[in-house]
Amino acid sequence: MASMALQIARKDLLVEFRTKRTLNSMLLFSILVILAFRFAFSTTKLDAAVVAPAALWITFILAGMFALSAGFAREKDQDTFQALLLCPGKRSSIYLGKMLSSFVLIMLVELFSLAAMAVFFEYDFAGPAQFASVLVVMMLGTLGFVGVGTLLSAIAMNTQMREVMLPVLLLPLIVFTIIMPAVTATSRLLNNESILDVSAEIRLLITFAIVYIVAAIMLFGYVIEE
Amino acid sequence: MIEIKGLAKRFGNRKVLDGVDLAVPAGSFTAVFGPNGAGKTTLLRILATLSLPTSGTATVDGHDLLAEAGEIRKSIGVVSHNPYIYAELTVEENLRFFGRMFGLDGRELDGRVRALLSDMGIAHRSRDRTEILSRGMKQRVAIARALIHRPKVLLLDEPHVGLDPKASAILDRTLRDFKSKGGTVLMITHDLAKGREMADRLVFLFRGRIAREVDPAGLEDTACRLIYDSLAEGKNG
Numbered sequence: 001m002a003s004m005a006l007q008i009a010r011k012d013l014l015v016e017f018r019t020k021r022t023l024n025s026m027l028l029f030s031i032l033v034i035l036a037f038r039f040a041f042s043t044t045k046l047d048a049a050v051v052a053p054a055a056l057w058i059t060f061i062l063a064g065m066f067a068l069s070a071g072f073a074r075e076k077d078q079d080t081f082q083a084l085l086l087c088p089g090k091r092s093s094i095y096l097g098k099m100l101s102s103f104v105l106i107m108l109v110e111l112f113s114l115a116a117m118a119v120f121f122e123y124d125f126a127g128p129a130q131f132a133s134v135l136v137v138m139m140l141g142t143l144g145f146v147g148v149g150t151l152l153s154a155i156a157m158n159t160q161m162r163e164v165m166l167p168v169l170l171l172p173l174i175v176f177t178i179i180m181p182a183v184t185a186t187s188r189l190l191n192n193e194s195i196l197d198v199s200a201e202i203r204l205l206i207t208f209a210i211v212y213i214v215a216a217i218m219l220f221g222y223v224i225e226e
Numbered sequence: 227m228i229e230i231k232g233l234a235k236r237f238g239n240r241k242v243l244d245g246v247d248l249a250v251p252a253g254s255f256t257a258v259f260g261p262n263g264a265g266k267t268t269l270l271r272i273l274a275t276l277s278l279p280t281s282g283t284a285t286v287d288g289h290d291l292l293a294e295a296g297e298i299r300k301s302i303g304v305v306s307h308n309p310y311i312y313a314e315l316t317v318e319e320n321l322r323f324f325g326r327m328f329g330l331d332g333r334e335l336d337g338r339v340r341a342l343l344s345d346m347g348i349a350h351r352s353r354d355r356t357e358i359l360s361r362g363m364k365q366r367v368a369i370a371r372a373l374i375h376r377p378k379v380l381l382l383d384e385p386h387v388g389l390d391p392k393a394s395a396i397l398d399r400t401l402r403d404f405k406s407k408g409g410t411v412l413m414i415t416h417d418l419a420k421g422r423e424m425a426d427r428l429v430f431l432f433r434g435r436i437a438r439e440v441d442p443a444g445l446e447d448t449a450c451r452l453i454y455d456s457l458a459e460g461k462n463g
Contacts, residue, residue, distance in 0.1 A: 007326045015314040083310035083371070085276055087327040088299040225278065 001093045008084070008097025012071065013104060022070040023105065026063040030113040033059045038120040048121040053186035055121075057179060059113045060106065060138070061145065061171075067105045068149040069166055071098045072157040081157075085224070095220040099150040099213070103142060110138050126192055133195040134186060140205035141182035147212035148173055154223050177208040227252035227379060227410040228273065233282035234434075235268050242268045244434035245282065250427075252378075255401070255411040257421030260431035261458060266414040269431070270383050273412070274304050287378050300328070302379045303372030307387040309364040310371065313357035317348055317367050320356060321374055328375035342370040347396060362393030369400055380404060382413040386420060398424065418450045432457050 016022055037055040075081035084094050114134070117123065125131045149170050156165035185201035195202070228250035235243040243265045250256045260266050271277040273286060275295040284291040287301035304310075311320045318339060325335045343349040346366040351359065356367055365385070372380065380401070386394050401424060405411055415421045421428060421442075428440040430453065437457045442450070 003329075004327055007323065011312070011315070011323050014319070015312060019314055078313055079308045080310055080312055082276060082306075082308075083324070084327075086274060086299055086302075086304050086310075087324070088296045088329075089327075090296070 001090050001096070004087065004089045004093035005096035005100060008094060009100035009104070012098065012101035015074070016070075016101070016105060022066050023109070026066050026105070026109045027112060029066070030059045030063045030109055031116055033062070034113060034116045034120055048117075048123040049187060049190040052117050052121050052123060052190055053183045056110075056113055056117055056186060057141070057183045060110050060142065061174070061179065063109050063113075064102070064106045064142070064145055064149065065167060065170070067102045067109075068146065068153040068170075069156070069163060071102055071150065072153050073162065076157050091221040091224060092217045094224075095150055095154070095216055098153075099146050099216075102146045102150060106142050106146060107139065110142065114138070123190070129194075130189060130192065133189050133198075136195065137182055137185045137189065137198070137202065137205070140202060140209060141178050144178045144205055144209035144212050145174060147209055147216055151212075151216035151220060151223060154220065177212075178205065181205050227254075228284070228286050228412060230269075230273075230284045231282060233269070233272065233284055234280050235265070235272065235277070236280045242434055243272075243279070243282075246431070246434070246436055248429065248436055250410060250412055252410050253405065253408050254427060255405050255425045256413070256427045256429055257425035258412065258414045258429045258431055259416070259418060259421060259454060264431045265434040266431055267383055270304075270381050270412070270414055274302060274381050275299055300375065301377055302381055303375070303377035304381045304383075305365075305368055305372045305385045306383040307385070309356075309368035311356050311364065311367050314355060316353050316355050317359070318343070318352040320367060321370055324371050325374045330375065338374055338376075342373060345400065346370045361388045362390045365389055365393055366396060369397060373400075373404070377409070379410045379412070382411065382415075384415055385413065386415065386417060418454060419447050422447060422450050430454065430457050 034055055037051055041051055072081070075084065118125065149166070152169045153166055156162040156169065159165045181201035181204040185198040188198050189195070228248070230246055230248040233243055233246040234241070246269060258266050258269070268277065272279050272291070273284060275291065275298050279291070286298045289297040289301065291298065312323070315323065321339045321342060322335060325338060330338060343352050346369060348363060348366050348370070351363060356364055359367070365388070385397055389397065401411055413421065413425065422445060425442060428442050428450070429436060430438040430440070438453065440453060
């Protein structure tokens with residue numbers, strides 16, 4: 001199962017880095033959101049630790065939707081999803097492969113957004129420990145996001161308005177389970193609190209990442225069944 | 227090799243397959259004819275484990291359709307009128323990807339890819355992305371994709387659609403080679419002449435049921451057409 005998932009993720013990333021269709025949209029979108037937030041606070045005293053977490057997670061979630069939608073939409077449009085279904089092994093390998101490729105793509109955009117935030121919000125990280133702590137929160141939040149988002153993207157793939165369906169299905173599920181703890185933890189970390197101070201938020205992110213991924217592995221076969 | 231008993235499929239109230247019984251012996255080539263909506267593609271999709279039957283049973287290469295779908299997928303190769311290949315990947319990258327998905331690796335995969343590129347006459351296009359290939363070339367890649375893991379059974383859904391004579395001849399030669407090595411072929415087609423020429427058994431599927439099975443030996447195209455037309459008019463041959 002792991003081997004098939006890795007092959008699918010590798011193929012998806014190869015296709016994406018070759019065409020850059022989704023990546024370019026995500027990068028453009030993320031820089032626009034960061035700049036919009038920066039301009040909104042250009043006439044007032046800017047407190048990056050207050051504004052940046054919201055700006056970052058709005059960017060991550062909305063740019064992440066591009067990656068989640070593209071993963072299955074491309075397969076559906078080219079009818080190659082049938083070819084994946086014809087491969088042996090568990091159906092959940094397809095889910096894991098798609099989840100992994102989306103995770104890598106979104107993390108790349110998040111790193112870019114974090115750098116853009118630091119530049120435009122004139123924020124200096126206190127040190128590697130603070131940067132690493134923010135990175136841990138980003139990774140855990142993203143894991144839960146792609147965990148449930150990949151499953152819902154597979155559901156949305158077969159609907160007529162798949163671009164609309166994905167956010168409608170996804171956002172209510174992640175508001176309190178991913179966005180709230182992730183934004184809170186990011187805000188506190190940017191306010192120079194330590195990672196131990198946000199352990200409650202981190203536990204929540206880990207729990208929901210596990211719950212979403214395990215549930216998706218169990219449900220994926222049913223979701224794609226004709 | 228393929229045993230189908232009482233296979234039925236409903237989409238809502240619409241009965242697409244209505245108790246299909248069919249046995250396809252190992253090493254045989256069976257062509258399935260029928261008008262649009264007769265249930266041909268649904269039958270093939272069920273055998274390919276892409277769709278679940280509403281009732282009935284089937285085995286492919288001795289594996290039960292519902293209990294051992296994964297094993298069936300190892301035994302079958304599927305070629306449709308849609309090539310099921312990635313436009314952004316090269317010909318060789320497509321074959322390597324699908325080879326790895328079937329557990330091939332290293333020298334075995336290298337050899338298999340080289341052999342298929344050569345057999346299909348596409349070695350000179352191996353580094354081209356498939357999005358720039360002609361329909362016939364794409365279909366050759368699709369055949370190579372379906373054969374990469376050395377399947378025992380080939381399931382074909384209108385594989386000749388849109389092919390030029392050269393690509394069609396390569397497909398025919400490949401199918402004959404496959405059969406001569408003991409492979410089993412089930413081909414859905416509207417082309418009565420092609421089916422009669424290639425197959426050693428003709429099956430007529432009408433309104434979700436097997437209406438008639440015919441041995442094509444000595445059967446002329448006109449006779450084949452007469453059978454088809456009479457079944458289509460409900461005279462049952």
